[in-house]
Amino acid sequence: xxxxLDMTSSIPIYLQIKNHIVISIGKGELKAGEYLxxxxxxxxxxxxxxxxxxxxxxxxxSEGYIEIDRRHGAKISGTKLKNEEFKVRLSCELLLLxxxxxxxxxxxxxxxxxxxxxxxxxxxxxxxxxx
Amino acid sequence: xxxxLDMTSSIPIYLQIKNHIVISIGKGELKAGEYLxxxxxxxxxxxxxxxxxxxxxxxxxSEGYIEIDRRHGAKISGTKLKNEEFKVRLSCELLLLxxxxxxxxxxxxxxxxxxxxxxxxxxxxxxxxxx
DNA sequence: TTATTTGTATTATGTATTATAATACAAATA
DNA sequence: TATTTGTATTATAATACATAATACAAATAA
Numbered sequence: 001x002x003x004x005l006d007m008t009s010s011i012p013i014y015l016q017i018k019n020h021i022v023i024s025i026g027k028g029e030l031k032a033g034e035y036l037x038x039x040x041x042x043x044x045x046x047x048x049x050x051x052x053x054x055x056x057x058x059x060x061x062s063e064g065y066i067e068i069d070r071r072h073g074a075k076i077s078g079t080k081l082k083n084e085e086f087k088v089r090l091s092c093e094l095l096l097l098x099x100x101x102x103x104x105x106x107x108x109x110x111x112x113x114x115x116x117x118x119x120x121x122x123x124x125x126x127x128x129x130x131x
Numbered sequence: 132x133x134x135x136l137d138m139t140s141s142i143p144i145y146l147q148i149k150n151h152i153v154i155s156i157g158k159g160e161l162k163a164g165e166y167l168x169x170x171x172x173x174x175x176x177x178x179x180x181x182x183x184x185x186x187x188x189x190x191x192x193s194e195g196y197i198e199i200d201r202r203h204g205a206k207i208s209g210t211k212l213k214n215e216e217f218k219v220r221l222s223c224e225l226l227l228l229x230x231x232x233x234x235x236x237x238x239x240x241x242x243x244x245x246x247x248x249x250x251x252x253x254x255x256x257x258x259x260x261x262x
Numbered sequence: 263t264t265a266t267t268t269g270t271a272t273t274a275t276g277t278a279t280t281a282t283a284a285t286a287c288a289a290a291t292a
Numbered sequence: 293t294a295t296t297t298g299t300a301t302t303a304t305a306a307t308a309c310a311t312a313a314t315a316c317a318a319a320t321a322a
Binding site for chain 2: 016019023024025026027064065083086087090091093094095097098099100101102103104106108111112114115116118119122130
């Protein structure tokens with residue numbers, strides 16, 4: 001698995017790795033029960049230190065996206081929590097995004113349209129034709 | 132102006148200040164043409180260093196939220212750019228939020244509902260009764 | 263013309279975060 | 293027993309953040 005890491009970004013590398021994995025889960029490219037590459041492998045593939053990858057896995061585990069399977073490695077979680085803590089954090093982040101959108105002249109319809117466009121790229125029914 | 136700064140947050144203080152101001156603009160609490168407090172004043176009011184506040188103002192200016200008026204200080208921008216750069220960044224942030232929402236079991240309708248709820252708290256028609 | 267107010271620059275210090283490096287540990291399978 | 297996996301530990305280095313102090317420069321007010 002290679003991740004398009006931006007070494008000049010203000011986002012730390014371990015968070016870029018975490019975000020990439022979360023986006024892959026959201027898109028369905030990584031499914032419940034699937035294993036992630038070993039931290040040594042992902043580190044080697046992407047030219048970063050294994051401790052950096054390990055830190056990404058640690059955050060993913062603490063937030064419930066992955067489970068650590070001793071000997072086999074990190075596995076995508078099946079259980080979806082809908083936990084209240086996540087919704088609180090989501091709410092805060094959405095508040096800031098929506099406020100900055102309004103300040104930048106985007107109205108509600110434009111914002112909602114952007115969201116719907118993104119959801120549609122994550123539609124699990126990607127096969128052409130019959131669902 | 133006092134800002135509820137969280138000194139233990141992983142979000143740097145200067146970004147918390149910036150975010151607070153962006154949210155106030157989005158909510159209509161700060162309007163185009165209005166002046167922000169002087170950096171010395173805001174620093175003093177909030178128990179932080181003026182260079183920290185200055186850094187927040189610098190980011191706000193570079194992103195187009197405020198203009199620096201020599202002698203009078205920082206003023207909320209009137210011109211809304213709808214700039215393409217902002218939409219690109221918004222898109223990236225929404226992608227991550229939507230992906231993590233899906234991974235956490237929130238469906239599109241729940242997500243859109245959260246957005247609409249937040250927009251409704253920013254409805255400029257806040258006066259009771261007739262709009 | 264001087265005083266004042268404003269944001270910004272500069273230099274410096276200290277702390278925290280991030281990333282790396284190397285080595286080793288412990289669990290669990292092959 | 294060997295191997296694979298994530299994690300722990302110690303250490304180093306670079307960067308980011310926040311503060312502190314002083315001063316500058318622009319632009320108004322007096």
